Amino acid sequence: MEAFDLHRLNKAPGIFDPDKLTWFNFEYIRRLPFETYLEKATPWFSQVLDPDKFDFRRLAQLMQERTEVFGRIPDMIRFLAQLPDYDVELYTHKKMKTNPEVARASLALCLPVLESIENSQWTETEIHDRIMSAIAESGMKNGAVLWPLRIAISGQASTPGGAMEIAYLLGREETLRRVRAGQARLENI
Secondary structure (H helix, E strand, O other): OOOOOHHHOOOOOOOOOHHHHHHHHHHHHHOOOHHHHHHHHHHHHHHHOOOOOOOHHHHHHHHHHHOOOHHHHHHHHHHHHOOOOOOHHHHOEOOOOEOHHHHHHHHHHHHHHHHOOOHHHOOHHHHHHHHHHHHHHHOOOHHHHHHHHHHHHHOOOOOOOOHHHHHHHHOHHHHHHHHHHHHHHHHOO
């Protein structure tokens, strides 16, 4: 009490910064042990996804570095449960040098490759190896193929994983269905 002095106190109230609070929360979540994160995130995953159809452990590995607030998880992963309606302009990406025409060629390249992978072989590694091999053989750039593939199966410009991770999480049949739907969407322009 002897050291306290009113002389230097400001009359303005303290500032509450929700962005800084969100950042602190993000840092806290990011540093959680993985098993603790998985335990805390699972109820949020279960709000929009069927635990019998999705690999929550793999999803948690992708999400931990991207989770700012647990309450935002359902909106971040909702695209896995149902493909959102998206604009074909998402296929246009200046850096990846893609547009709807390039996307059409990319999906035409990817579909037979994905169809050739059996259910029993549907792993991230297998998907990655086969897609990357097809890209190398075609002479196309990785981004020019992977960006349209991710857009077709997610319907979003930003996702908690790349095309291979999302394809693995969705499973073979849903991935193929979404790629075909992406092709149909591109044919109409």
